[in-house]
Amino acid sequence: MSKKKKKQKKKLRVDFRKNRTTRSRRRERFRDLDPEQFDAAEDLAAEERLSGKGEVARRRTVVGQQLDDENAALPVQLEVDQSRCLAGRVLRVGGLVSQVQAEDGTVYHCAVRRLLKTLSTHERHVLAAGDRVLFHPVPTSGDVPEGLIVRIEPRRGVLSRATRGREHVIVANVDQLLIVLSAEEPPLKPNLIDRLLVAAEKAQIQPVILINKIDLVDPVRLQPLVGLYAQLGYPVLLVSAVSGFGLPRLRRVMQDKQTALAGQSGVGKSSLLNALDPRLNIRVQPVSPDTHKGRHTTTSAQLYRLAFGGWVVDTPGVRQFELWDVVPEEVAGFFRDIRPFVNRCRYPDCTHMSEDACAVKDAVADYLIDTRRYESYCHLFLGNPVD
Numbered sequence: 460m461s462k463k464k465k466k467q468k469k470k471l472r473v474d475f476r477k478n479r480t481t482r483s484r485r486r487e488r489f490r491d492l493d494p495e496q497f498d499a500a501e502d503l504a505a506e507e508r509l510s511g512k513g514e515v516a517r518r519r520t521v522v523g524q525q526l527d528d529e530n531a532a533l534p535v536q537l538e539v540d541q542s543r544c545l546a547g548r549v550l551r552v553g554g555l556v557s558q559v560q561a562e563d564g565t566v567y568h569c570a571v572r573r574l575l576k577t578l579s580t581h582e583r584h585v586l587a588a589g590d591r592v593l594f595h596p597v598p599t600s601g602d603v604p605e606g607l608i609v610r611i612e613p614r615r616g617v618l619s620r621a622t623r624g625r626e627h628v629i630v631a632n633v634d635q636l637l638i639v640l641s642a643e644e645p646p647l648k649p650n651l652i653d654r655l656l657v658a659a660e661k662a663q664i665q666p667v668i669l670i671n672k673i674d675l676v677d678p679v680r681l682q683p684l685v686g687l688y689a690q691l692g693y694p695v696l697l698v699s700a701v702s703g704f705g706l707p708r709l710r711r712v713m714q715d716k717q718t719a720l721a722g723q724s725g726v727g728k729s730s731l732l733n734a735l736d737p738r739l740n741i742r743v744q745p746v747s748p749d750t751h752k753g754r755h756t757t758t759s760a761q762l763y764r765l766a767f768g769g770w771v772v773d774t775p776g777v778r779q780f781e782l783w784d785v786v787p788e789e790v791a792g793f794f795r796d797i798r799p800f801v802n803r804c805r806y807p808d809c810t811h812m813s814e815d816a817c818a819v820k821d822a823v824a825d826y827l828i829d830t831r832r833y834e835s836y837c838h839l840f841l842g843n844p845v846d
């Protein structure tokens with residue numbers, strides 16, 4: 460008995476056990492239901508070997524297809540028996556169960572097949588809101604239908620940020636990003652626009668700038684900012700979730716599209732969605748009268764199907780938005796106003812920070828590039844947090 464225990468310890472299956480303990484019962488049920496496939500998957504946890512340092516490296520043999528796609532959730536697409544699966548979209552990701560909506564509209568509470576988690580090496584979570592998945596429905600004693608996610612389809616538009624040095628995929632499969640700001644309460648921070656624009660450009664997601672709460676200001680005040688971004692070819696919409704101003708146009712922009720919303724807490728992301736589609740009934744809260752900041756009311760990304768067609772992901776307000784996988788040398792290329800000048804600098808590897816004969820700095824001095832945009836560039840190049 461004690462020998463056996465020791466042996467298990469030596470094999471260091473600890474992280475598997477950790478995954479398992481809290482839902483061993485649930486796992487048992489899945490196992491009963493789907494013997495060949497599920498057991499086969501579990502048995503793949505076969506080959507383990509001790510490395511020189513005494514650490515265990517796990518090696519698995521899986522049946523599937525290698526994916527050479529940086530947007531894929533996993534490096535391999537596992538072979539699954541599609542006749543037993545339903546297709547769905549991940550509405551919300553949770554620690555143990557995630558909500559998945561099947562094509563008929565039913566929402567299932569799904570666990571993720573452990574093998575998928577094991578294969579996911581770099582991300583914080585293997586799933587993201589917006590993911591398209593295949594899952595096996597499982598019978599349940601309760602009211603909520605349940606399932607087991609067995610495959611995550613390759614992703615298209617992926618918005619990621621860096622969280623403690625790891626990739627955090629906020630949403631998957633979106634075609635446009637609404638960068639939401641408020642004209643007041645909290646005060647407008649243009650540098651966050653630039654940061655989110657770079658993230659969208661990198662991800663090849665169409666950005667749209669949305670300035671909410673314009674009922675609180677004289678819109679004329681916003682003209683310089685609107686003009687700057689409109690000139691760069693970014694759509695800019697002025698809206699008010701409270702007065703309804705601009706909502707018909709916003710609805711047209713979102714109709715039949717896959718949209719994600721991002722912005723600081725309290726700018727009114729959830730309020731806008733409620734105003735567009737009152738059925739959604741998303742929780743909102745006033746900004747703090749003392750700090751003029753939002754209260755982080757939305758706590759995890761959530762996908763909604765819109766009554767007028769299309770899907771949208773509401774996201775929690777960001778304090779910081781650290782770019783993921785953008786190297787400093789790449790940043791200038793994502794600034795539409797800076798990009799045309801970079802080839803005219805004397806040094807081909809010019810950083811446009813302190814070099815002489817820098818065409819970018821000359822363009823700033825000549826008012827061809829907006830000074831604040833250039834400062835945003837410098838912050839992003841240096842990897843500074845949002846100021």
Ligand SMILES: Nc1nc2c(ncn2[C@@H]2O[C@H](COP(=O)(O)OP(=O)(O)OP(=O)(O)O)[C@@H](O)[C@H]2O)c(=O)[nH]1
Binds near residue numbers: 728731757758
């Ligand atoms: N005056 C005014 N207030 C608004 C408008 N839109 C939203 N608000 C208010 O702003 C506050 C914050 O709105 P939320 O929708 O919770 O903001 P959020 O961006 O979803 O915030 P988080 O979920 O914390 O990220 C609420 O009190 C809303 O009523 C607007 O157009 N005008």
Ligand SMILES: [Mg+2]
Binds near residue numbers: 728756
């Ligand atoms: Mg919200």
Ligand SMILES: [Zn+2]
Binds near residue numbers: 801804816818819
């Ligand atoms: Zn330069």
